[in-house]
Amino acid sequence: MEYVRGKQDLPPPGGFETVKYKRSLPLKGPSGAVIFGTILAISGWGFYKLGQGNLEMRELEREKIWSRINIVPALMAENDRDIYRRERAAMARESEIMKDVKGWQVGQSVYNGKRYNTPSMYVL
Structure with a gap:
């Protein structure tokens, strides 16, 4: 086999561009x-x-508290009217039930104390 001398691959004239x-x-x-x-x-x-x-929430809370403070007298008056109505109805029932018992006084307290206590429990 004969060795063929070929062209060598060379850079172009002026060289390669920079990498x-x-x-x-x-x-x-x-x-x-x-x-x-x-x-x-x-x-x-x-x-x-x-x-x-x-700030807005604080103002709303203050307004809510003052509205509750201002409505307390009306709520207490409403509660007093309700207690009065219930006591009158209870006395009417008591007089109807105890009408045959001699010496029974309707509305008289069974306790010996002189101080008035509002009822804390209602029978509906």
């Missing part, structure tokens, strides 16, 4: 400072709104 080894990626999104500033702004706004909501 690009640096990364040349495009910028993707905002910088860290912009992201951090945005987070601070949103958090600041959220805390501001939270404070405003707390």
Whole structure:
């Protein structure tokens, strides 16, 4: 076998172009400072709104407490009327039930104390 001397592969005239080894990626999104500033702004706004909501809730709670304080006399008067009506109905039932018992006084307390106590239990 005969050795054939061929053409050697050589670089083109002027040489090869330079190898690009640096990364040349495009910028993707905002910088860290912009992201951090945005987070601070949103958090600041959220805390501001939270404070405003707390003030509103405090005012609503104060209004609710004062409305309850102001309605107490009306509720007590309504309760007194209800107690009076129930006591009169109980006396009417007692007089009907005990009409045949001699010496029975309707409405007289079975206790010996002189102090009036509102009834704490109702029989409906």
